[in-house]
Amino acid sequence: MVLGFDIQRSRVNAINQGKSYIADVASEQLKAVVSHNLLQATTKQDRLRETDAICICVPTPLTKTKDPDLSYVIHESKEISKRLQPGQLVVLESTTYPGTTREVVLPILESSKLRGDTDFYLAYSPERVDPGNRKYNIKNTPKIVGGINSQSTELAQALYSQIAKTVIPASSPDVAEMTKIFENVFRSVNIALVNELAQLCEKLGVSVWEVIDAASTKPFGYMPFYPGPGIGGHCIPLDPYYLANKAREFDFHTRFIELAAEINEAMPYHVTSQILEALNDRGKSLNGAKILVLGVAYKKDVEDIRESPSLKLIQLLRAKGADVSYNDPYIPKIKLSKGNLASVKLTGKNFSSADCVIIATDHSCYNMDKVVARAKMVFDTRGATRGLKGNNIVRLGE
Numbered sequence: 564m565v566l567g568f569d570i571q572r573s574r575v576n577a578i579n580q581g582k583s584y585i586a587d588v589a590s591e592q593l594k595a596v597v598s599h600n601l602l603q604a605t606t607k608q609d610r611l612r613e614t615d616a617i618c619i620c621v622p623t624p625l626t627k628t629k630d631p632d633l634s635y636v637i638h639e640s641k642e643i644s645k646r647l648q649p650g651q652l653v654v655l656e657s658t659t660y661p662g663t664t665r666e667v668v669l670p671i672l673e674s675s676k677l678r679g680d681t682d683f684y685l686a687y688s689p690e691r692v693d694p695g696n697r698k699y700n701i702k703n704t705p706k707i708v709g710g711i712n713s714q715s716t717e718l719a720q721a722l723y724s725q726i727a728k729t730v731i732p733a734s735s736p737d738v739a740e741m742t743k744i745f746e747n748v749f750r751s752v753n754i755a756l757v758n759e760l761a762q763l764c765e766k767l768g769v770s771v772w773e774v775i776d777a778a779s780t781k782p783f784g785y786m787p788f789y790p791g792p793g794i795g796g797h798c799i800p801l802d803p804y805y806l807a808n809k810a811r812e813f814d815f816h817t818r819f820i821e822l823a824a825e826i827n828e829a830m831p832y833h834v835t836s837q838i839l840e841a842l843n844d845r846g847k848s849l850n851g852a853k854i855l856v857l858g859v860a861y862k863k864d865v866e867d868i869r870e871s872p873s874l875k876l877i878q879l880l881r882a883k884g885a886d887v888s889y890n891d892p893y894i895p896k897i898k899l900s901k902g903n904l905a906s907v908k909l910t911g912k913n914f915s916s917a918d919c920v921i922i923a924t925d926h927s928c929y930n931m932d933k934v935v936a937r938a939k940m941v942f943d944t945r946g947a948t949r950g951l952k953g954n955n956i957v958r959l960g961e
């Protein structure tokens with residue numbers, strides 16, 4: 564039996580009623596396990612005592628100044644240490660910098676007077692979830708585990724072998740922690756590279772989309788990454804900072820990470836200035852222009868808005884005096900620093916009254932032919948109109 568513990572009563576109630584609040588998990592699936600008593604949720608910390616293994620998956624955000632905020636990990640580790648039982652396995656899953664499990668979690672758990680080398684087991688195992696991915700799920704995505712000693716690694720391996728087809732042992736928690744961050748840094752750096760290339764392509768009059776498609780025909784040594792209005796989600800914009808921050812302890816500057824962040828974070832500004840120019844070419848000013856943004860989720864077909872570049876883009880456009888509305892079938896409302904917005908319907912009037920329609924997130928439900936046919940001007944940040952022709956289309960990276 565799996566016991567889910569959360570401090571949010573609404574989430575606990577939803578799980579116990581078989582109502583999923585995660586898009587990738589169907590309520591039917593959840594109901595099936597809840598009704599067979601294979602899963603229960605609780606807000607009672609004390610019930611952690613009943614378990615053989617505890618997986619910590621609390622948030623690891625950044626502070627306002629982009630420093631790691633380990634407060635959730637520290638708080639929950641303290642709560643666990645008050646209830647830790649001999650023989651229990653604790654696994655940290657939250658994304659964090661190398662050293663967290665050994666340097667932060669272990670000493671807190673040992674304040675219980677139980678010892679990590681003899682009385683309990685401790686490991687790190689990163690989450691590798693790609694929301695919206697229909698091919699790879701928790702079963703067929705290999706899981707990495709790294710324990711503070713070989714017994715901890717073996718036990719964590721045994722635990723995750725129940726749910727993942729392949730479990731790969733790492734020689735330490737630090738290796739497992741570094742692996743997760745490296746995977747996200749890899750994405751961040753490659754996206755930055757292609758974002759920079761897109762800006763050069765605009766100057767050269769070459770289509771970055773065509774270049775990527777052509778390069779993708781190479782069967783070895785290349786994998787495609789795509790430009791866009793910036794990066795979003797709870798991982799790629801945040802995790803590299805965990806490593807960059809840790810590196811500073813050693814007077815080491817992770818230049819690739821910082822450069823990638825600089826380029827990616829500048830993309831909403833670049834898109835804003837491209838839109839300003841495109842409107843100017845049509846005798847319009849951004850100040851006073853009506854803009855309809857399609858898609859505010861951080862990537863296609865998900866209902867997650869965390870760190871979404873669309874939010875930044877909307878704020879920048881509004882700061883220049885544009886009158887911005889948005890549509891997103893997955894996000895009914897958004898909170899902005901100055902007021903909230905609600906998703907508008909995709910009516911003919913909303914299209915025809917907009918001076919510019921921005922494709923910010925290319926949800927599969929958008930019919931790009933119709934968008935191009937109905938809009939006065941389309942600014943496509945995702946290459947979603949590739950293959951379509953029209954004087955009213957302006958694409959990032961062309």
Ligand SMILES: NC(=O)c1ccc[n+]([C@@H]2O[C@H](COP(=O)([O-])OP(=O)(O)OC[C@H]3O[C@@H](n4cnc5c(N)ncnc54)[C@H](O)[C@@H]3O)[C@@H](O)[C@H]2O)c1
Nearest residue numbers: 568569570571620621622623635639657658690691692797
């Ligand atoms: N969601 C993903 O796809 C994904 C993928 C890879 C890594 N991660 C990592 O997993 C961690 C969690 O991310 P998430 O997306 O699930 O976050 P989330 O905010 O959706 O969920 C975190 C949950 O932790 C709960 N919580 C907060 N403090 C708690 C406490 N003291 N005790 C118990 N529960 C507590 C919150 O109420 C919330 O329900 C982060 O480190 C993230 O980087 C997530």
